[in-house]
Amino acid sequence: MINKDLVIIGGGPAGLSAAKLAAESGLSSLIVERDFKLGGQLVKQTHMFFGSEKQYAKTRGIDIAKILVDDVLKYPEMVEVMTDTTVVGLYEDKVITLLHNDEYIKVQSKAIIIATGASEKVLAFPNNDLPGIYGAGAVQTLMNVNGVLPGNDVVMVGSGNIGLIVSYQLMQAGVNVKCVIEASSSIGGYKVHASKLKRLGVDILTSHSVKRANGTEALESIVISKLDENWDYIEGTEKTIEVDSLCISVGLSPLSSLLSMIGVDMKYVSSLGGLVPYIDSHHETSVKDVYVAGDVCGVEEASSAIVEGYLTGLIVASSLGFKHENYDELYRDFKAQLENLRSGPFGEKTREGLQEIARNHDVK
Amino acid sequence: MLNRDGVASKDQVLSRFPSNEVLVKAKAITECYEEIPCNPCATSCPFDAIHIGEDINTKPVVDFDLCTGCGICVYSCPGLAIVTAQIVKDKARFKLPYEFRPLPIVGEVWDGVNRNGEVICKALIEKVTYTARVDRTALVQVSVPLEFIHEFITVRRVL
Amino acid sequence: MRITEHPILTFEKKAKLQFVFDGNEVYGYEGDTIASALHAMGVKKLSHSIHLKRPRGFYCAIGNCASCNMIVDEKPNVRTCVTLLKEGMVVKTQLNKGDLYD
Numbered sequence: 243m244i245n246k247d248l249v250i251i252g253g254g255p256a257g258l259s260a261a262k263l264a265a266e267s268g269l270s271s272l273i274v275e276r277d278f279k280l281g282g283q284l285v286k287q288t289h290m291f292f293g294s295e296k297q298y299a300k301t302r303g304i305d306i307a308k309i310l311v312d313d314v315l316k317y318p319e320m321v322e323v324m325t326d327t328t329v330v331g332l333y334e335d336k337v338i339t340l341l342h343n344d345e346y347i348k349v350q351s352k353a354i355i356i357a358t359g360a361s362e363k364v365l366a367f368p369n370n371d372l373p374g375i376y377g378a379g380a381v382q383t384l385m386n387v388n389g390v391l392p393g394n395d396v397v398m399v400g401s402g403n404i405g406l407i408v409s410y411q412l413m414q415a416g417v418n419v420k421c422v423i424e425a426s427s428s429i430g431g432y433k434v435h436a437s438k439l440k441r442l443g444v445d446i447l448t449s450h451s452v453k454r455a456n457g458t459e460a461l462e463s464i465v466i467s468k469l470d471e472n473w474d475y476i477e478g479t480e481k482t483i484e485v486d487s488l489c490i491s492v493g494l495s496p497l498s499s500l501l502s503m504i505g506v507d508m509k510y511v512s513s514l515g516g517l518v519p520y521i522d523s524h525h526e527t528s529v530k531d532v533y534v535a536g537d538v539c540g541v542e543e544a545s546s547a548i549v550e551g552y553l554t555g556l557i558v559a560s561s562l563g564f565k566h567e568n569y570d571e572l573y574r575d576f577k578a579q580l581e582n583l584r585s586g587p588f589g590e591k592t593r594e595g596l597q598e599i600a601r602n603h604d605v606k
Numbered sequence: 607m608l609n610r611d612g613v614a615s616k617d618q619v620l621s622r623f624p625s626n627e628v629l630v631k632a633k634a635i636t637e638c639y640e641e642i643p644c645n646p647c648a649t650s651c652p653f654d655a656i657h658i659g660e661d662i663n664t665k666p667v668v669d670f671d672l673c674t675g676c677g678i679c680v681y682s683c684p685g686l687a688i689v690t691a692q693i694v695k696d697k698a699r700f701k702l703p704y705e706f707r708p709l710p711i712v713g714e715v716w717d718g719v720n721r722n723g724e725v726i727c728k729a730l731i732e733k734v735t736y737t738a739r740v741d742r743t744a745l746v747q748v749s750v751p752l753e754f755i756h757e758f759i760t761v762r763r764v765l
Numbered sequence: 766m767r768i769t770e771h772p773i774l775t776f777e778k779k780a781k782l783q784f785v786f787d788g789n790e791v792y793g794y795e796g797d798t799i800a801s802a803l804h805a806m807g808v809k810k811l812s813h814s815i816h817l818k819r820p821r822g823f824y825c826a827i828g829n830c831a832s833c834n835m836i837v838d839e840k841p842n843v844r845t846c847v848t849l850l851k852e853g854m855v856v857k858t859q860l861n862k863g864d865l866y867d
Contacts, residue, residue: 290684300646373809373822380826388801434685436612443723586663
């Protein structure tokens with residue numbers, strides 16, 4: 243059994259930021275990442291980020307990933323990193339079983355930060371499992387990390403920010419985006435992203451959905467249909483579109499299964515993307531010394547995940563006796579940044595969702 | 607309609623343009639019609655001409671007296687929602703962000719495109735800035751016939 | 766299909782890596798995952814559904830959905846979207862839930 247003060251599960255924006263603030267406070271940590279590299283989903287975000295300077299606004303996600311990784315590599319004595327390592331067991335006494343190179347490794351930790359992020363949702367329609375039908379984020383990885391195109395002709399399902407941004411990036415990579423379809427009667431993401439696509443000649447068809455996909459070994463075409471106000475297909479509005487790729491971008495759900503394993507009190511909150519833990523204002527779950535940061539406790543932009551990571555790293559270090567010399571100032575700043583990021587109309591769902599998972603003793 | 611197809615209405619667009627008298631000098635046109643948490647236009651402006659304030663969800667307001675039309679906000683806007691516009695005799699001159707390949711070359715004539723993605727005119731490429739400073743968002747200066755000043759938004763290579 | 770020109774990214778030509786896919790000698794490049802190397806060759810079908818044997822491809826790219834599981838060097842259920850390609854790997858399409866291996 244290996245002993246650690248803090249284990250951070252997930253080496254994306256939230257996990258990396260948490261490790262940085264813990265190290266700055268004087269607390270060592272181990273970051274466990276199942277991919278072969280750190281950075282999470284930032285490594286494929288070629289666009290400039292929104293937010294303010296403190297969350298690296300106008301810097302491209304790929305460059306923010308480098309900044310956050312470099313920040314933790316500055317503390318080689320304090321931050322240990324295990325990539326290619328999957329957490330397969332998590333127990334209430336904070337023993338963690340890791341799977342690395344076909345070997346199980348047991349770690350006893352004083353505190354755990356779960357920063358596992360979120361995964362893309364799927365959409366139900368006939369033949370939705372055909373090769374050539376991808377999560378939009380997966381296509382972003384394939385293009386922007388591996389430099390491989392998904393196909394020649396794509397339709398994007400979903401007009402949230404991911405759907406709009408990935409459509410634009412598909413065009414940048416030279417793929418023909420035939421249209422974006424959206425079941426709702428209005429565009430889901432930022433309109434600036436929608437306008438960027440529209441001026442490239444890409445139509446965004448609101449009140450439309452996929453009715454079925456066709457193909458035997460791989461996707462060959464899709465049938466789309468108009469939807470009425472109850473989101474039911476309108477007969478006679480079907481249209482067949484020949485495509486070799488279909489991207490599904492209908493939201494993300496928190497990767498919270500590890501939390502269930504450790505017995506954390508959870509709640510299904512649709513505005514946060516799915517099953518999420520009850521947390522207090524310190525991001526601590528119902529299991530003492532088990533904390534969460536980032537999309538795992540509510541799907542938002544990466545900017546919020548970064549700040550939640552900083553905040554949680556700061557708090558956990560303090561709770562283990564390593565109080566940052568500027569604790570009060572940083573705490574207030576991180577809280578204010580999160581409030582600012584969430585205070586507009588796009589933050590409304592998050593604000594409501596967080597109310598629902600506020601742990602009882604914490605509600606004012 | 608912006609919410610349904612991503613196309614700003616004529617009124618929305620006009621609300622962001624100063625009068626033609628002001629446009630004898632280049633000015634920033636911020637086509638950001640929604641409250642989103644974002645402020646690089648304001649923080650990148652060396653002349654303090656774009657105001658957002660403490661709440662970063664506030665929509666930007668340009669002070670056309672202070673704006674020099676330098677174009678820094680054009681490549682700093684993560685939403686690529688800013689151009690500069692200027693009236694030069696019978697032409698409208700724009701600086702716009704461009705993130706595709708190939709880049710235009712000075713002297714080329716490209717298609718001028720409106721907010722619907724339709725080709726509406728010809729656009730003469732006058733200057734292309736692609737330095738470390740613009741961070742891979744090229745700043746392209748073009749001129750189009752003046753009558754398209756409120757319709758033109760970007761360029762497309764003639765195929 | 767690989768990207769050769771891109772406005773934001775540069776993709777340098779990296780070292781070729783030979784590997785075997787269902788008995789054929791093929792190649793990818795350093796930095797590829799197994800799934801991206803296969804995708805670049807036009808191979809979209811990576812696995813099959815367990816009961817109906819329907820073709821399955823790349824879906825999540827984060828090692829979560831199991832749609833890209835293959836047999837790699839005799840080991841079944843390898844998440845090929847998050848496994849780096851290595852010279853000499855033997856990659857096979859998996860037709861069942863996976864057999865025990867040494």
